[in-house]
Every structure is written in structure tokens, then in C-alpha cells.
Amino acid sequence: MKIMVKIGIPRTLAYYTFYPLWKTFLEELGLEVVLSPPTNKKILDLGVQETVNDACVPIKLYHGHVMALKNKVDFLFIPRLVSADGKSTFCPKFLGLPDMVKFSREDLPPIINTTFRVRRFRASLFGFLYKIGTKFSAKKTTIIRGYLKAGQIHKKYHYLLSKGFFPSEALEKLHTPLKDIEFPRPGKEKITLAVVGYPYSIFDPYISGNLLQNLRKIGIGIITPENIANNSLRKMSRRLPQNFFWYYSNRAAWSALHLIEKAKNIDGIIHVTAFGCGPDAMLNKLLELEAKNHNQLPFLTVSIDEHSGEAGILTRLEAFVDMLIHKKETKGEKLSEGIPGN
Numbered sequence: 498m499k500i501m502v503k504i505g506i507p508r509t510l511a512y513y514t515f516y517p518l519w520k521t522f523l524e525e526l527g528l529e530v531v532l533s534p535p536t537n538k539k540i541l542d543l544g545v546q547e548t549v550n551d552a553c554v555p556i557k558l559y560h561g562h563v564m565a566l567k568n569k570v571d572f573l574f575i576p577r578l579v580s581a582d583g584k585s586t587f588c589p590k591f592l593g594l595p596d597m598v599k600f601s602r603e604d605l606p607p608i609i610n611t612t613f614r615v616r617r618f619r620a621s622l623f624g625f626l627y628k629i630g631t632k633f634s635a636k637k638t639t640i641i642r643g644y645l646k647a648g649q650i651h652k653k654y655h656y657l658l659s660k661g662f663f664p665s666e667a668l669e670k671l672h673t674p675l676k677d678i679e680f681p682r683p684g685k686e687k688i689t690l691a692v693v694g695y696p697y698s699i700f701d702p703y704i705s706g707n708l709l710q711n712l713r714k715i716g717i718g719i720i721t722p723e724n725i726a727n728n729s730l731r732k733m734s735r736r737l738p739q740n741f742f743w744y745y746s747n748r749a750a751w752s753a754l755h756l757i758e759k760a761k762n763i764d765g766i767i768h769v770t771a772f773g774c775g776p777d778a779m780l781n782k783l784l785e786l787e788a789k790n791h792n793q794l795p796f797l798t799v800s801i802d803e804h805s806g807e808a809g810i811l812t813r814l815e816a817f818v819d820m821l822i823h824k825k826e827t828k829g830e831k832l833s834e835g836i837p838g839n
């Protein structure tokens with residue numbers, strides 16, 4: 498029986514953007530991809546133990562996911578992500594991630610730390626995947642086949658996200674033909690909120706205190722940066738006198754600006770920030786000011802750290818939604834019957 502080489506992917510950070518691409522390509526090379534389990538208290542605690550105190554919580558969490566994988570795999574897949582659009586770079590913590598992880602412990606499996614730096618997406622992606630393929634002695638034809646297949650899956654995944662699915666939902670539907678997928682139909686809800694921030698903060702149910710799921714439960718429509726087409730985001734890059742240097746910060750800023758300016762049906766903005774995140778200190782202030790300058794659009798900051806609990810976050814969400822209902826009702830709209838729990 499052929500024993501397959503196992504390669505581990507931590508279920509956080511760029512997982513939310515690139516997992517289908519990476520998984521498809523690595524499997525095409527004949528590797529078995531092992532994904533770390535969904536975040537739980539044990540994983541977070543392990544991450545906190547393994548990192549320096551002043552690291553942001555997503556980086557601590559990443560180390561926890563590495564710990565959850567380390568005894569189960571032959572390799573860890575931790576590419577050095579430099580740029581995904583040829584303009585901005587990933588935050589410095591992403592750039593140093595393979596080294597940070599490598600030097601955190603001596604008992605880790607070898608790390609695949611190939612650099613991903615996009616100038617033109619397709620060509621750069623091929624170069625990146627080619628280097629990985631050669632590390633595993635793959636034939637050129639195998640690499641080309643994997644590149645084509647992974648590129649298609651990546652495109653479909655982001656299409657599904659742009660149509661309103663959360664990453665977990667898009668992943669489930671990746672192999673369903675488009676004609677058989679029932680797409681979300683936003684706009685039915687009486688209150689719609691933009692939830693902006695980094696995908697690894699927003700979409701991880703544990704670290705975000707189930708924020709999205711709880712908002713859905715109380716009948717709130719949600720739009721996230723992943724639901725906005727790249728073209729619309731790019732247009733917003735001309736809106737700021739100076740963009741951020743960092744890829745995910747720009748996406749969060751541009752999506753919030755797009756929704757503030759273009760979408761009439763946004764009742765408020767929630768910015769999910771990570772404790773210990775340098776870029777977020779600036780981003781949060783910018784978004785708060787933009788919301789204020791746009792007819793005092795209600796704005797809530799939810800800061801997540803290793804101690805934030807679901808109950809505390811839910812209480813703040815409910816208070817925010819109550820305020821929005823009151824605001825709409827004072828303008829003559831009748832809402833309370835339509836919102837479960839109110």
C-alpha cells in the first residue's frame with residue numbers, strides 16, 4: 498500500500514483566502530492535506546503559550562493551529578506571503594510567519610515556506626506553485642495540471658464568496674455545479690450590517706464569539722468584504738489620499754468605503770478588530786470617521802482577544818441592534834415584529 502506524504506495547513510489567517518487553491522494543488526501532487534481542527538479553547542491556549550505576549554491574537558492562534566498539526570504531518574505548509582495584488586504587501590507578521598513558527602519550537606516538521614509575491618496574478622501563481630511542485634519532485638505536466646485545476650477552484654470559491662456565502666458555506670459548495678446552488682438573496686432582512694475586518698477574525702466562529710452566526714440568528718442581513726467584487730474594491734483604492742501598505746487592511750477599508758458610499762441599504766457598520774494589531778489602530782479610526790461623516794452611520798467596534806467571550810460580544814451586538822431598531826422606528830418604520838428576539 499502506498500503511504501502518502503501528509504502536509505498540514507493551519508485553519509486560520511490566509512486559509513480563508515487560499516485554502517481551496519492550496520489544497521487542490523497539493524492533492525494534485527499526490528500529497529494528503531491535513532487541515533487543523535476548527536479553533537477551540539485548547540488550540541488558542543496552545544498558541545498563547547507558544548508566542549510572545551505582545552503578538553496579535555490571530556498570530557497566537559496560528560501557532561496554536563501549528564501545534565495541533567505538528568505530530569500528525571510530515572510537512573507544514575506555511576508559505577511566506579508577501580503580496581497578492583502586486584501593490585500592497587501582507588502585514589509584517591505574515592512576512593515573518595515561517596521564521597516565527599520555525600524558531601518557536603525545535604520539534605516541528607519541515608516547513609514549506611515558498612515565497613508568494615504576485616506581480617501579475619496568473620504568472621506569479623504559476624511560479625509559486627512550480628517551486629512547490631519541484632520540492633516534491635513532481636513532473637512538469639503534473640504541476641501544470643495542478644495549477645490549472647487549482648486556479649479554477651480558486652475562481653469558483655471567490656465567486657461563491659462574492660455571491661454572499663461565508664467561507665465555510667462556499668467550501669461546502671465547491672464541488673456542486675453552479676446551476677444546482679441556491680444562492681443567498683440579500684435584502685429581505687429589515688436591518689443589514691456591514692461586518693468588516695480581516696477574514697481570519699470575522700469568519701472564525703470561536704475567536705469572533707460566533708458574531709456572524711448570532712447576527713444571522715437575530716435576523717440581521719450581513720455583508721462582509723469577501724462579498725464585494727474585486728472591481729468594486731479596486732475603484733475604492735482611488736478614494737483615499739493614501740492607501741494602507743497592507744493587503745487585508747486595504748480590503749477592509751475599501752469594502753467599508755464602498756458600502757458607506759454605494760450601498761443605500763446599510764444600517765450600520767461593525768468593525769471587528771484584533772487586540773494587538775498595529776494596522777487596526779489606524780483602520781478603526783479611519784472607518785469610524787468615515788461612518789460619522791456619512792450621516793452619522795452607526796458604528797460599532799468589536800475587539801477580539803484571547804479573553805473575549807461569546808456572551809459579552811452578544812450583549813454588545815444586541816444593544817447595537819436595539820439602537821438601530823429604535824432609530825428606524827423613530828423615522829416611522831415598523832420593525833420589531835420582523836426581528837426575532839425583539
Ligand code: SF4
Pocket residue numbers: 553554555556588589590591695743745771773774775776777
Ligand atoms: S494585520 Fe493585524 S491582526 Fe493581522 S496579522 Fe497583522 S498585526 Fe495581526
